Amino acid sequence: MTFIEKLSAAWTANNSLLCVGLDPDVTKFPAQFKQQPDAIYAFCKAIIDATAETACAFKPQIAYFAALRAEDQLEALCAYMRSTYPQIPIVLDAKRGDIGATAEQYAREAYERYGADAVTVNPYMGFDSVAPYLEWKDRGVIILCRTSNPGGSDLQFLKADGKPVYQHVAQLVAEKWNTNGQCGLVVGATFPNELAQVRKIVGDMPLLVPGVGAQGGDVEATVKAGRTASGAGMMINSSRAILYAKELAGEDFAKASRRVAIETRDAINAFR
Numbered sequence: 355m356t357f358i359e360k361l362s363a364a365w366t367a368n369n370s371l372l373c374v375g376l377d378p379d380v381t382k383f384p385a386q387f388k389q390q391p392d393a394i395y396a397f398c399k400a401i402i403d404a405t406a407e408t409a410c411a412f413k414p415q416i417a418y419f420a421a422l423r424a425e426d427q428l429e430a431l432c433a434y435m436r437s438t439y440p441q442i443p444i445v446l447d448a449k450r451g452d453i454g455a456t457a458e459q460y461a462r463e464a465y466e467r468y469g470a471d472a473v474t475v476n477p478y479m480g481f482d483s484v485a486p487y488l489e490w491k492d493r494g495v496i497i498l499c500r501t502s503n504p505g506g507s508d509l510q511f512l513k514a515d516g517k518p519v520y521q522h523v524a525q526l527v528a529e530k531w532n533t534n535g536q537c538g539l540v541v542g543a544t545f546p547n548e549l550a551q552v553r554k555i556v557g558d559m560p561l562l563v564p565g566v567g568a569q570g571g572d573v574e575a576t577v578k579a580g581r582t583a584s585g586a587g588m589m590i591n592s593s594r595a596i597l598y599a600k601e602l603a604g605e606d607f608a609k610a611s612r613r614v615a616i617e618t619r620d621a622i623n624a625f626r
């Protein structure tokens with residue numbers, strides 16, 4: 355199954371456009387994990403089990419693992435997701451970008467070592483830095499376009515040939531780089547107008563849309579700007595708001611995460 359086939363099936367099966375982001379910050383973990391040697395794995399596994407039926411994708415952020423020398427826990431977690439929830443695609447968030455020879459190694463890392471269905475990639479170095487990922491014909495390549503952070507405007511809004519750089523990225527990917535039909539773009543929920551522009555340029559291409567939840571992106575504006583005619587087309591990511599959800603009386607952390615994931619999924623579905 356290709357990345358896009360898996361994602362489309364997950365949109366339908368779980369009736370969800372929610373991507374659950376796995377950004378494990380040990381300083382925010384509940385007390386019971388603090389002494390555990392594999393705390394990152396155990397915490398993320400609990401979140402995955404609690405939210406799997408609400409999600410169309412899981413997005414582990416590699417820096418949170420690598421910074422603590424916990425790549426082995428990310429490997430184990432990806433293996434767990436692939437075996438227990440094979441229907442839910444894994445988008446490895448690594449935002450890689452380098453010359454072709456090095457990109458080949460990054461592609462192997464994402465697709466072979468972690469078995470990811472898709473990986474996030476930075477387009478700044480141009481097509482030859484993206485081409486090695488496209489050798490993996492069934493895997494996804496999710497390219498940064500209009501990122502959710504304010505500083506994204508520094509370069510992405512600069513005009514070249516009469517239009518902003520982010521629109522050039524969208525057009526290049528849609529018209530030239532998407533050789534296997536497995537590409538997607540990252541467009542932040544914090545920029546709904548630009549999300550609508552990108553949607554016009556790329557047709558039904560899937561968009562990874564981070565920025566709801568902790569970054570304050572508006573769910574209604576996001577869904578209205580980014581949905582496709584079939585009411586899908588997006589992986590709307592929320593990480594911290596789900597992972598570190600405030601517990602209500604009598605609730606544990608995983609139940610709180612599940613509750614917020616359900617609320618987020620339903621809020622998205624209300625505008626599809």
Ligand SMILES: O=C(O)c1cc(=O)[nH]c(=O)n1[C@@H]1O[C@H](COP(=O)(O)O)[C@@H](O)[C@H]1O
Binds near residue numbers: 503595
């Ligand atoms: O590629 C990404 O996932 C990404 C792109 C972007 O423009 N903005 C953005 O926030 N992200 C990631 O999405 C997640 C957002 O986390 P929360 O703000 O906690 O929901 C983090 O893992 C970010 O690294």
